[in-house]
Amino acid sequence: MSLVSAVPDDPTMPGRLDQLHRALIEHGRFDLGFPGATDLPDMTAVSRFDPILLNNVGHPFATSGAYRLHTKHLEYEVIGFFADLFEAPLNNRHGYVTSGGSESTLWALWQARRQLPAAWVFTSSAAHYSVAKAAELLRMRVQTIPTDARGEMRYDLLHAAVERQHRRRRGTGIIVVASVGTTMTEAVDDVARIGDALDAAGVEPEQRWIHADAALAGIPLALVDRDLRPAFTFPAGAHSIAISGHKFLATPFPCGVVVALADRHTGRGDITYTATADSTISGSRSGHAPLWLWYLLRHWGRPGLRDRAEAARDLAAYAEQQLRRIGWPAWRAQKHAFTVVFPRPPQSLLDRWPLATDGRNDAHVVCMPGKTRALIDRFVDDLSLSVSEPDEMPEALAC
Template sequence: MTAGAPFPEDPTFLGRLDQLHADLTRHSAYDLGFPGATDLPDMTAVSRFERLLLNNVGHPYAAGGSYRLHTKIVEHEVVQFVADLVDAPLDNRHGYVTTGSTESTLWALWQARRHLPGAAVFASTAAHYSVAKNAELLGLPLHLIPADTRGEIRYDALRAAVTEHRRRRRGAGAVVIATIGTTMTEAVDDAALIDKTLALAGVDPGQRWIHADAALAGIPLALCDPLSRPGFTFADGVHSFAVSGHKFLATPFPCGIVVALADRHTGRGSITYTAAPDSTITGSRSGHAPLWLWYLLRYWGLPGLRRRAIAARDLAAYTERQLHDIGWPAWRAQEHAFTVVFPRPPQHLLDRWPLATDEHGNAHVVCMPGKTRDLIDRFVADLAHAITGAVSLPKTVAC
């Protein structure tokens, strides 16, 4: 068989790929319910690397090692770019490119457990579902704290829970997951208020760990005026920070970036096989993800990233107005949110437009970069048609 020829035992396999591509393209025309930017630029400059096995095995800052086909030099620059955005101290920062925010949170909790033995984890009921899974994997006790009607953690309940935990385990530390953009409403837990809450609960600074899970909102918020946004950076008291690459930054595959204080990082020493220190969750890591992230960050630069964020917020405000115009309640958890929340539409509309929903009867659209007014107009028109003849309109859940 000649190289590149179809497998004779399955002459239809190229046709199956054609059909899969057609199906996915059709679904993309109704993609509004989950966060993923779609304004991917021309990636020809990095596509030439696709036939190379790029494996960033070992410590991300260790350029040496036995395996030389890696992109750690650009991975380091990606981490530094994000670290600069979120005020990580220049002489005290560490991080790497992960498979996504779930791995980033797992890594942060792993580091917190090594730094604060006996500590418990506290997160809001609106935190990402992976927080509970990661705590279970690491054997860490998890306390879920009520969120308010818009999805932000209740600081009074957090203080009470931490105080009670420390009453039972005198001197125990506290690890708090601050969700910077909840999955359903894009509400933000203010890390500065969390830090103050921990102080009021009697937790010494050395016994605190605040992890900012900023998968969607981290970079867009970092581009805002600091006086107009909630606290979520290292200057606000966080010890680790995570953002997704496949959401705002538009990589066509899941990935993430985690940044942490270097003096709170504990590795596992050098591995003879790889001739590099082991400090990440996975041994082998994609070298392609850092390359794509590096290219996209430099392609847009800070001005381009800021323009994309502003356009997304403008589209969210437009969506909110359009829904109000047809009499359908809609709201945003905070002024910078890309996410517009509204009562769950009729099921036959959800069959066409697959939207995320919650147990409170809400649904949402996420106005990511690349989404257009035409797409919003199609959705609103379909919703208006679906609710024609309704006896009464639903009430919004939020205050």
């Protein structure tokens, strides 16, 4: 069922909306290939704010500007929650609620460029496409570092590339974007090992900026004991960390949060029109996103968030097991991952189940909170039926 029909069944406004709603509900029955939690709790408590224009214009910590219909005091608490979760120093933290991970990465690179205007950006070949897009917008030069077979950055190759660049352009600085949960496999670049590579290349601490793009994996990984997870938080050497609200936290609209060290941040000063400082990309920002995030964080708390993460990992382990049961190879990049990777299924299955693929060889499912074993079983059964004929099997499995 297409979301946009050339000839609507019912051309009236109610009819069009009913048709769209039916299509979205139907598509939701096959929603397993992209990261979005679906266990949203009852939000009646915040629904009364829906008709109010909430504009968190300007600096998130400046609540005394001319415009008063905002939720900046709640945004401040949201930023504080994530600053605590990612172990930012109490007297050295900044951030804001963004429109999503892409804006968060753009803001982090913008801030890094203001500190290190001639620095190159280094990131892995598995990084989210928004990294290259943000660098292009900012006219920053990017060097891509290859990954290992599971999608994690090759630290030896990073060291070699940084050393060559640092030798030629000593003093210009180095910016690295670490993927804390890559798009395709959910592999994690270890920020501490990135820092070691920069140390070995002779890059001084004040001449570096490490941004952790942790859109999907940041929250669930931070809830794991420090000794049992990859190092990616502020004590590990990050200068900024970004997460998405619509992935793990289940907000029904895209949003994100970026947290950074305040002593590495530079704002733009007071804006006369709004009577407040501005430190953001967009200026006017949704006041509803901080409201929803604040409510969800209060609703679940750390224990509830940890339980949701563990349930998602258990489901991923189950999906991996069930795929292997039918003879379909499956794997996870790291033991905490929600993402299960496997050979690309036949197109007949992809027509029903819109899965993310790497273009040719692999596909994945993402076992987010709210997904169920029944959904996994239905997918695996459908996959099994779709490859009942040898001609439908990928070449690697047909041999």
